[in-house]
Amino acid sequence: MAYDLEEQEQIATLKAWWDKYGNATTWVLIAALAAYSGWNGWNYYQRDQAGKASALYGELQAAVEAKDNAKVLRAAGDMESQFASTAYAPMAALVAAKSAFEANDLKSAKAQLQWAAEHGADEFKAVAKVRLAGVLLDEKAYDEALKVLAGDVPAAFAGAVADRKGDVLAAQNKLTEARAAYKAALDATDKKNPGRQLIQMKLEAIGGAA
Numbered sequence: 244m245a246y247d248l249e250e251q252e253q254i255a256t257l258k259a260w261w262d263k264y265g266n267a268t269t270w271v272l273i274a275a276l277a278a279y280s281g282w283n284g285w286n287y288y289q290r291d292q293a294g295k296a297s298a299l300y301g302e303l304q305a306a307v308e309a310k311d312n313a314k315v316l317r318a319a320g321d322m323e324s325q326f327a328s329t330a331y332a333p334m335a336a337l338v339a340a341k342s343a344f345e346a347n348d349l350k351s352a353k354a355q356l357q358w359a360a361e362h363g364a365d366e367f368k369a370v371a372k373v374r375l376a377g378v379l380l381d382e383k384a385y386d387e388a389l390k391v392l393a394g395d396v397p398a399a400f401a402g403a404v405a406d407r408k409g410d411v412l413a414a415q416n417k418l419t420e421a422r423a424a425y426k427a428a429l430d431a432t433d434k435k436n437p438g439r440q441l442i443q444m445k446l447e448a449i450g451g452a453a
Contacts, residue, residue, distance in 0.1 A: 296326035303335055312346040315339050316355075323358055333363030337370060344378065353378055360391070369400035376407045385415050402432035406442050418449050425449075 303318035319339035322332050340355035356378065359371035372391050379388035388411045396404050409424035425446040432439050446452070 292326055293329055293331075296322060296329040296331040299326065300331045300335055303338060307338060307342055310342075312342050312348060312351075315342040316348075316351055319355060323362070327362060330364070333359040333367035333371070336363070337367065337374070340371075340374065349378060349382070365397050366400070369396040369404065372396070373400070373403050373407050376411065380407075380411050380414060383414070385411050398431070402428045402430075402436075402438075402442075405431055406438075406445075409442075409445065413445070413449055421449055422446060 299318060299322055303315055303322070306314035306318055316339055319335045322335040326332050336355045336359035340352045340359070343349070343351035343355060353375060356371045356375035360368050360375060363371060376388040376391045379385075379391065389408065392404055392408050392411070405424050405428035409421045409428060412418075412421035412424055425442055428442050429439060429446070432442065
């Protein structure tokens with residue numbers, strides 16, 4: 244069926260537009276489709292990684308219950324090398340550090356805590372720093388412990404960090420600085436937190452008062 248004059252003009256206009264812009268439009272559409280496909284692929288990858296990490300974390304927990312420190316450390320190492328981008332990795336590192344510490348494997352405990360402090364989200368980093376400083380305090384590596392505790396931490400962990408600093412400074416017999424750290428810990432700790440009583444006792448033990 245023959246087109247009327249108006250239809251022919253519309254087709255001619257469309258053809259002229261396509262000749263001018265069609266190639267660019269095609270590439271834009273291709274890029275958009277590729278981006279959408281990539282986004283879906285990335286989401287699938289993330290879900291797949293999280294699922295596998297969750298399964299491995301379950302194996303790690305089973306090894307903890309069995310008190311098999313060697314297996315715990317292997318699982319943590321696999322988690323850190325294969326699923327470092329997931330939240331399970333720093334969790335695994337903290338659990339493995341505790342397992343190693345209880346097995347008197349301080350070298351592995353410190354390595355796991357260091358990994359969590361370097362790779363975890365802010366909350367995991369703060370917990371790892373406090374625990375690592377505690378291990379270093381036991382080893383009398385005071386300067387190294389204070390170095391670990393340096394830097395900003397989330398407000399929720401400021402009290403714990405200041406408290407640990409007080410412990411290290413008190414062990415160095417730097418009592419004035421230790422008192423200041425314990426007072427800072429009290430200021431940063433919620434009044435309903437039962438840990439405040441212990442901080443207060445430590446402060447009073449070195450001649451301080453809130």
